[in-house]
Amino acid sequence: MTNHWKDIKNADVVLVMGANPAENHPCGFKWALEARDEGGATVVTVDPRYTRTSAVADRHLQIRPGSDIAVLGGWIHKILSEGLYHDEYVRLHTNASFIVAEGFGFENGLFSGYDEATGSYDRSSWSYERGPDGFVRRDPTLAHPRCVFQLLRAHYSRYTPQVVAGIAGCTVEDFEAMADIVCSTGTADRVGTIMYAVGWTMHTVGAQIIRTGAILQLLLGNIGRPGGGINALRGHANVQGATDHAIVAGILPGYLRVPKPDQTSLARHLADSTPRPLVPDSVNYWGNYPRFMVSQLKAWFGDRVGPGNDFGYHYLGKPADDTTWLSMWDEAHRNRMEGLVALGFNALLAGPDVPRLIRAMSNLKWKVVIDPFLLDSAEFWNAPGVDPADVQTEVLYLPAAHWIERGGSFTNSGRWAQWKEAAIDIPEGVRSDTWILSELFWRVRELYEEEGGAWHDAVRDLQWDYVNPRAPTDEELAREINGYDRRTGRLLSSFGELRDDGTTTAGNWLYTGSFTEEGNMMARRGRSDPTGLGFHHDWAFSWPANRRVLYNRASADGDGRPWDARRAGIRWTGRAWVGDVPDYGPATPPDAAGAFIMTEEGVARLFTPHLVDGPFSEHYEPAESPVANLLHRDVPVNPCVTWYGGVAETLAQNVDGEFPYAATVYRVVEREHFVTSHVPGLVEIMPDFFVEVPEGLAAEKGIENGGRVRVWSPRGEVEGVAVVTRRIKPLTVDGRTLWTIGIPVHWGFKGITTGSMANSLTPFVGDANTRCPEFKAFAVNLERA
């Protein structure tokens, strides 16, 4: 989240799209209701289903799964064509005035530079025009035909209400009624927020959906302001923290980058990873990348590394290609992976394409599952339809302690790292994740000492200076993450103190300041809220630097005056910024630099070369879609999607005939993913796997409410109780009636009650940028069972 949970109360309009927080984040969603009940805000939902959030919203718009970019693009078109944007904000805080070099274009569904052979873009034509001083040329009048503002206007001009309604399957009237609400905050005295979740990310165009939301919010002047922002509602208790600390392909803690093979030295890695300012007044905070990287290497390898050995740069593995979830399972499927460790992760039910995952897991020599419960994933060899005798994989299960037995911190969606206490002891026979990890590390290191083996200097030299090396404490690790001044041994209080000469450490620069000489900032419980806006600076620690709203410099105008004095993010007093922790030098005058300190542009990007599939977004159909792409029939699907071997054959080829219904998966409030299958009270109130079938379709198929229904895709099938519903209405697209089916994900073959695995149906294809699988829009057929 750019903002945080309580901040949602400050909004005038709350757009919930690609999320269902009343169901999945109830105690966070109450701030949206507070915004409405106390502040007079309007709360709206846009979703393929009428959800529990819709039930308490002021207005709901039902759209076809996968049509989000069309809808958002339609709003952008309305804002630009009717002049509803926050003019001063757009000029001051975005790259609207930046001039794009000649050669950029978009035609028939493709941006300039597309290479059909590789399925990727040469992005060199998506660049800015430079002046003689090397900086980007700008046109403050926004009139230049190649300035970002005019290109943006031209690009989204195709997204008229008629076109959007045609793609999304709604009526023009319903689309426009929603547009009037969403596009109403483009003034200084109004602010709107977006709450989104995996309903946006789980598409082959997921990253671009979010980008479209960001463009919308920038045009309306809503980023950086209390009550504004673009807010990802994350699913697990510490999915934010585990991302920050980079249990993630491609990044290192603090969003540093995993090095690439052609970065043959630290210097080359730093040169590639450290952006240069594109305009003279850009803070370009990522210019500090070398300080963060060197401090991290020093935290990991200590005295063993220094300038003489590139600070241990070559101790880091350099992957040949993508190493994300889908690629990992593709490697296993092709029999190129020997072992896999799954810690706190029911990797089988997570999908997609569970039958394919079972085949991939069966190719492993060994698998280790570490979890408090014996998961479906640990017994994939015993899944329905699998003969254990056919699976030669050895599987080790290790019972791990769980949250109530552990101290340490969780970082919530709003970036608040909150310390928790261990309430009870770890039971006999159970071990903590820390112990298991330490023990694995030591035993592997000892094997290398005893018998040698593959190159292992990094294993030998990994710094492990904990008081009890077999069991580091949470506090020891938190201090290591925060970092030290190595010359004095003092804990650092700010990442501004980090150096690239080896004199400082920081396991994760974003968390520098979370555990200082003053104590554990994550354990703070102060409730003061002097502004009444809900910043609560004395409660826990919010990265970065205890800042509660990211990009908060943009909450004020060119003179440092808040756009809205009632909801001031920060304010310039003439000598300093007051309010939230400023996203800017605390004494830097308002006209000294651009507000968006993390971009090399110094302002927010309406146009960007950083995504692989376009500098603007474009509507592409899901990989499995019941209709043609009405914008460009020749380019129906995101042209930059990676097709893993054999996957295209597992997609529904004949969507009209064999798999005519769109399906989407989701969660319910009584369950959380899969672990709740082991919690008796929750199983009791939500016992059975079910399928949500629209009323008209159920009548057509003879399916009765409470009866049984079978659903299948080319990958697999499920069977469960039919919940016949009016919450999903038929849509009309391209002159045809389309039905959408809803399927919850919570069931498996282990647990107090069992049920079909929803992800047996989902396709093994992901977003072009993130490779997040397309769980939210796929094709199925169904019948009465």
Place this chain on the structure above:
Amino acid sequence: MDISRRELLKTSALVGGGGVLHALGFDMEPAHAASRELKISHAREYKTVCPYCAVGCGAIAYVHGSGGLNTERSVIHVEGDPDSPINGGTLCPKGAAQMQLAMNERLRKSPMLREAGSSEWREIDWDTAMDWFARRFKDSRDATFVERDERGRTVNRCEGIGWVGSATVTNEDAYLITKTMRAMGLVYVDHQARI
């Protein structure tokens, strides 16, 4: 509710007097207070955070048992932390059932191994389990480690072991996972955030 109606009425009578009489003819306020006090009396409070979604609701676990020798601490009740600026004491159905996740008979207490082709688990001790784990980890690392790629560039990567998870561990463990696995040369590292 840990208290029978008879006890409740008795308690109510004992602490009666003062307060406003309700339509029923007796004052319920002290009874509510007494039932709460009885349920968590002698329990110690621990501040925790709900383990389910990422709202980060503050919760208070009430624990019985001193933690001393021959005692076993157990959670007797979990409720929302009224001081938390995020949830202000509220919890959703899952959060309200944290107690059942904390004290759950389905939690496992021993490592187990499933051999190739077998249809069952067998319990093993931790020392054996960790030796097994380290042996396979090292053997697969040795077998699939690439020190230099086909163009002679130093890449130091282990291609044959994947690590997934987790969005459910603490920041401190998440950091330690990354630090350790990257030092081992693993590149196939990912967690729930991807999906």
